[in-house]
Amino acid sequence: MSLQHLIPLLIATPGVLFLMLGTLWLLGGQVSERAISRMSKATHAFLVVVVVLIAWAMWRGNMVSMNVSLGDWFTVAEYGFPLSLLIDKLSLPLVGTTVVLAGIVGSFSVRYLHRDPGFFRFFLLLHLFTFGALLVFTAGSLDLLVVGWEIVGITSVLLIGFFQYRPDPVRNALRVFATYRVADLFMLTAVFLSHHWFGTASWAGMFSGDWPGSTYKFDGAAATVIAVLLAFAASGKSSQGPFCGWLPRAMEGPTPSSAVFYGAISVHAGAYLLLRVEPLLHHSVIATSLVIFIGLTTAFLGTLIHRTSADAKTSLAYAAQTQIGLIFAEIGFGWTTLAVIHLVGHAMLRTLQFLRAPSMLWDYHRVHAAAGGKLSPTGSYYESLLPSAVQIWLYRWALGRGFYDSIVERWVMAPVLTLARWLAIFEPRFPRRQPEAEPSTKVVETPVS
Amino acid sequence: MPVEYLTLPYLTTGLVCLLGGVMSSWRSGQPRKPAVMAAALAFVSFLGAAREVIAVGHGHLVDPLLPCFDADGLDAVPMAFYAALTLMVVVVAPRRDAGGRAMAGMLIISLATQIAYAAAGWTTLLSGWWLSCLPFVFGMFGVQHSNKLAIGLLIASCVALTASVAVMHAETFGNFSPGGELTFGLLVLAVMCRKGVFPLHSGVVQAFEKGALLPVVLLFNGHLGVLLVAHSEAAVLPQSAKHAFDILSVLAVVSAFLISIRAFAETKPRRLLAFLYVSQASFILAGIAAANIAGITGSLVHWLALSAASTGLICIVRVLEVRVSSAENPMVHLGLAVKAPRLATFFLICGLALIGLPGTLSYCGEELIFHGTLANHPAVGITLLVTSAFNAINLIRLYGILFLGVLPKHVIDIPDALPRERWPLTACVVFLILGGLFPGTIIGWRAETVQAIEKALGVAAVSMPQR
Numbered sequence: 001m002s003l004q005h006l007i008p009l010l011i012a013t014p015g016v017l018f019l020m021l022g023t024l025w026l027l028g029g030q031v032s033e034r035a036i037s038r039m040s041k042a043t044h045a046f047l048v049v050v051v052v053l054i055a056w057a058m059w060r061g062n063m064v065s066m067n068v069s070l071g072d073w074f075t076v077a078e079y080g081f082p083l084s085l086l087i088d089k090l091s092l093p094l095v096g097t098t099v100v101l102a103g104i105v106g107s108f109s110v111r112y113l114h115r116d117p118g119f120f121r122f123f124l125l126l127h128l129f130t131f132g133a134l135l136v137f138t139a140g141s142l143d144l145l146v147v148g149w150e151i152v153g154i155t156s157v158l159l160i161g162f163f164q165y166r167p168d169p170v171r172n173a174l175r176v177f178a179t180y181r182v183a184d185l186f187m188l189t190a191v192f193l194s195h196h197w198f199g200t201a202s203w204a205g206m207f208s209g210d211w212p213g214s215t216y217k218f219d220g221a222a223a224t225v226i227a228v229l230l231a232f233a234a235s236g237k238s239s240q241g242p243f244c245g246w247l248p249r250a251m252e253g254p255t256p257s258s259a260v261f262y263g264a265i266s267v268h269a270g271a272y273l274l275l276r277v278e279p280l281l282h283h284s285v286i287a288t289s290l291v292i293f294i295g296l297t298t299a300f301l302g303t304l305i306h307r308t309s310a311d312a313k314t315s316l317a318y319a320a321q322t323q324i325g326l327i328f329a330e331i332g333f334g335w336t337t338l339a340v341i342h343l344v345g346h347a348m349l350r351t352l353q354f355l356r357a358p359s360m361l362w363d364y365h366r367v368h369a370a371a372g373g374k375l376s377p378t379g380s381y382y383e384s385l386l387p388s389a390v391q392i393w394l395y396r397w398a399l400g401r402g403f404y405d406s407i408v409e410r411w412v413m414a415p416v417l418t419l420a421r422w423l424a425i426f427e428p429r430f431p432r433r434q435p436e437a438e439p440s441t442k443v444v445e446t447p448v449s
Numbered sequence: 450m451p452v453e454y455l456t457l458p459y460l461t462t463g464l465v466c467l468l469g470g471v472m473s474s475w476r477s478g479q480p481r482k483p484a485v486m487a488a489a490l491a492f493v494s495f496l497g498a499a500r501e502v503i504a505v506g507h508g509h510l511v512d513p514l515l516p517c518f519d520a521d522g523l524d525a526v527p528m529a530f531y532a533a534l535t536l537m538v539v540v541v542a543p544r545r546d547a548g549g550r551a552m553a554g555m556l557i558i559s560l561a562t563q564i565a566y567a568a569a570g571w572t573t574l575l576s577g578w579w580l581s582c583l584p585f586v587f588g589m590f591g592v593q594h595s596n597k598l599a600i601g602l603l604i605a606s607c608v609a610l611t612a613s614v615a616v617m618h619a620e621t622f623g624n625f626s627p628g629g630e631l632t633f634g635l636l637v638l639a640v641m642c643r644k645g646v647f648p649l650h651s652g653v654v655q656a657f658e659k660g661a662l663l664p665v666v667l668l669f670n671g672h673l674g675v676l677l678v679a680h681s682e683a684a685v686l687p688q689s690a691k692h693a694f695d696i697l698s699v700l701a702v703v704s705a706f707l708i709s710i711r712a713f714a715e716t717k718p719r720r721l722l723a724f725l726y727v728s729q730a731s732f733i734l735a736g737i738a739a740a741n742i743a744g745i746t747g748s749l750v751h752w753l754a755l756s757a758a759s760t761g762l763i764c765i766v767r768v769l770e771v772r773v774s775s776a777e778n779p780m781v782h783l784g785l786a787v788k789a790p791r792l793a794t795f796f797l798i799c800g801l802a803l804i805g806l807p808g809t810l811s812y813c814g815e816e817l818i819f820h821g822t823l824a825n826h827p828a829v830g831i832t833l834l835v836t837s838a839f840n841a842i843n844l845i846r847l848y849g850i851l852f853l854g855v856l857p858k859h860v861i862d863i864p865d866a867l868p869r870e871r872w873p874l875t876a877c878v879v880f881l882i883l884g885g886l887f888p889g890t891i892i893g894w895r896a897e898t899v900q901a902i903e904k905a906l907g908v909a910a911v912s913m914p915q916r
Contacts, residue, residue, distance in 0.1 A: 023796075023875075024789060025791075025794075025878075026794060026795070026875055026878070027875060028791075028868070028871065061780055068723075073813075073888070073889075074813055074888045074889050074892055075889070075892075076742055076743050076746045076747075076817055076892060077741075077742040077743060077744050079817075079820055081816070082814075103553055117787075121790075146807065147807035147808065147812075148807075150806060150807050151806075151807060151808070154801065155804060157742075157845070158797075161849075161853055163855070164784065164786050164787070164852070164853045165784055165787055165854070165855055165856065166855070166856060167782065167854055170782060170849050170853040170854050173845075173849075173853075174842075174845055176844060177841070177845050178842045181838040181839075181841050182838060184838065185834055185835060185838050188819070188834050189831060189834060190741065192820065192830060192834070193823075193827075195820065195823075196823050196824065196827070215604050245698065303725075334910070406852055416710065416713055417713055417714060419710055420710050420711050420712070420713040420714035420715075421714045423707055423710060423714075424711065424714065425710040426647070426648045426650070427651040427653060427654060427655075428598065428651060
């Protein structure tokens with residue numbers, strides 16, 4: 001089978017599995033846990049084999065990149081939505097990481113979620129996520145990347161609200177979704193403006209040459225605008241800069257989903273986007289500076305908060321945020337190869353840490369016992385070199401998580417809600433004849449059919 | 450130009466089926482059966498007409514029995530589609546909404562909408578427009594004292610359209626004659642009242658909140674306002690019409706944006722759904738007004754996607770209200786996904802399709818609308834993007850209110866989607882997803898009309914005189 005077929009097969013497999021299982025269930029069918037776990041394991045094993053075959057074929061053929069064009073999704077007048085897939089030195093490591101880590105997390109979840117009422121839902125969403133993530137990393141254009149980007153976003157939100165019978169996950173899922181949507185606005189605007197100004201949003205149309213040596217074809221302020229928009233979009237997906245508040249909220253989901261989304265793949269999608277459009281970023285000093293600034297400030301904030309977090313998953317979330325901030329800075333400085341290595345290594349390590357998080361205490365006691373008694377302290381931190389007043393101030397600031405939530409609530413949400421309430425003046429309410437009855441809390445049981 | 454006819458009287462047959470359904474279900478002890486039968490037969494008839502129009506590929510095909518009806522590229526597909534929606538609604542309707550008068554009322558709305566679609570002239574369209582409001586005016590879905598504003602605005606739209614048609618018939622006007630401006634001003638007013646364009650949106654919101662939900666979805670998903678605008682644009686109207694529709698398009702964009710913000714302060718599911726619906730429906734007008742192929746195609750595709758998705762959503766909300774009465778005004782999150790996971794899933798898919806999740810039909814529609822509007826007015830395109838994001842947030846809020854959170858103690862056991870509900874909802878979801886995966890087919894159905902409207906608008910723009 002040629003690469004022309006293998007690459008679409010790789011993307012389509014989890015998507016088709018999702019559609020099949022979903023339709024079967026919607027029509028009333030039931031799938032046992034055992035069947036789901038076998039199907040998932042088989043699928044992930046198959047995907048790993050396909051990725052290995054792709055890598056092997058490219059290595060043997062001495063190919064730097066492989067572009068597969070599947071025509072246009074739809075065409076209207078001069079506008080066409082290109083369906084093109086790209087595998088190159090940047091996407092292949094990420095595709096491999098996605099497939100391997102999704103497989104590991106799937107395998108882990110079979111036991112972790114055994115007899116959980118949401119077992120089926122979790123695997124359904126995991127397959128949809130795998131499809132979306134593979135689409136992001138192999139998309140040959142910004143248009144197609146947006147498709148995968150949004151699929152990853154919605155599955156992420158649904159998994160944050162996985163424990164839907166508790167209020168906190170529901171509230172946090174909504175907050176994360178709102179942040180995603182606002183950040184996605186930057187992405188969508190960039191895509192549309194790119195079409196509007198340059199007539200294309202495909203990598204081949206925007207860049208010449210193969211990654212990492214590609215160069216940007218267009219010039220001027222328009223390119224800067226698009227680069228800045230994409231930098232903000234990437235920040236949203238990777239919980240950086242102005243969007244840094246959602247990652248700890250996302251920890252409400254089950255541990256395996258935290259691992260695959262916020263330790264491994266989804267959270268790195270922003271960094272991937274920046275790497276992909278790196279020639280465009282470096283075309284503009286403003287965009288480059290912005291990426292470095294966002295990365296370093298988030299890393300600083302993240303590392304401070306990480307040290308004051310009381311629970312394991314939140315602490316890991318901030319640690320991940322810190323590392324991704326550093327990856328952003330590396331991209332800004334133009335150290336792309338280092339950034340890719342950092343990204344893949346971080347994804348692997350963080351997945352391991354997240355998956356071990358539920359048994360962290362047990363691990364600690366085991367290591368403690370194995371060390372033959374009390375473990376030695378980890379040593380002093382650099383912040384101890386600061387004056388004590390500064391230390392206290394930083395501690396309070398970190399404990400309040402940079403007061404991010406308060407700022408957003410006061411300066412973003414409150415004005416929008418005020419405007420929303422004010423707009424009610426356009427909805428006249430006529431006096432009622434009778435006072436409105438309190439909503440009934442009785443269940444009407446019989447006349448359903 | 451010779452008149453071309455349909456090979457069979459599909460339109461007459463469809464309309465007669467619906468009329469028969471009205472009469473047989475009105476007094477029937479089991480009204481659902483004749484109503485479903487009538488809706489199914491009407492669907493087959495209109496589908497036949499649509500197939501023939503698509504096969505011919507151009508122009509109007511007049512019904513051989515009743516020449517006052519015809520089918521063309523603009524209305525043939527919506528006719529078949531609307532018949533399918535009617536069938537879905539009468540099948541899904543809970544027993545308490547499926548009384549004789551209610552079923553007959555729903556079929557009257559369907560009949561009226563189909564008359565408006567099939568109308569070969571303004572007068573026939575006007576009669577369909579009026580007839581669709583009558584079941585509400587005559588209280589066929591129960592007496593609704595608190596629904597006066599909605600009914601008042603519906604009647605106002607009828608009166609405005611009647612006046613507009615009367616002026617149109619009374620005089621012939623040039624590009625900027627006062628008569629022309631009055632005519633198209635009234636036409637725009639009719640569309641605003643009917644579609645709930647800001648600041649007249651409260652009628653639609655009240656209809657959703659206080660009215661019978663399933664008939665309301667049939668009433669508004671006919672999108673007769675859009676039909677009127679599209680017909681007018683395709684007819685190469687004078688320049689005054691173009692100006693009137695420009696104003697309408699601005700109002701539509703403002704409407705979509707402000708209503709999406711307004712929804713943030715709302716917690717009642719019905720009202721929230723209404724805000725979502727009105728805001729998303731305004732995209733259609735905005736796209737048509739873009740006056741380029743991408744925008745118009747996007748609008749005509751979004752029309753279908755919005756109708757299917759909103760019908761699915763509204764049906765689900767209604768069946769939930771029947772199961773859990775507190776769903777009408779929940780104080781807290783209802784957490785119904787635990788008891789009704791399939792309904793939750795259907796709701797989520799329809800909702801995401803409504804706001805344009807990639808892979809659903811409305812993604813394609815919205816994408817084209819954004820491109821179309823951005824090409825003309827970048828600010829409009831970006832405003833619509835922001836609106837789409839706000840609507841998505843509101844949709845997830847609505848989903849959270851109904852399906853997530855702690856299940857109230859009084860909800861002990863409720864059934865999930867019944868087979869009668871499951872199959873139509875699955876069909877709806879399959880349409881939205883398959884349409885999204887293969888949108889080329891649906892775009893192809895609308896291509897001819899798009900060309901006609903775009904050409905007509907181009908001609909109007911070229912012939913713009915100096916005042």
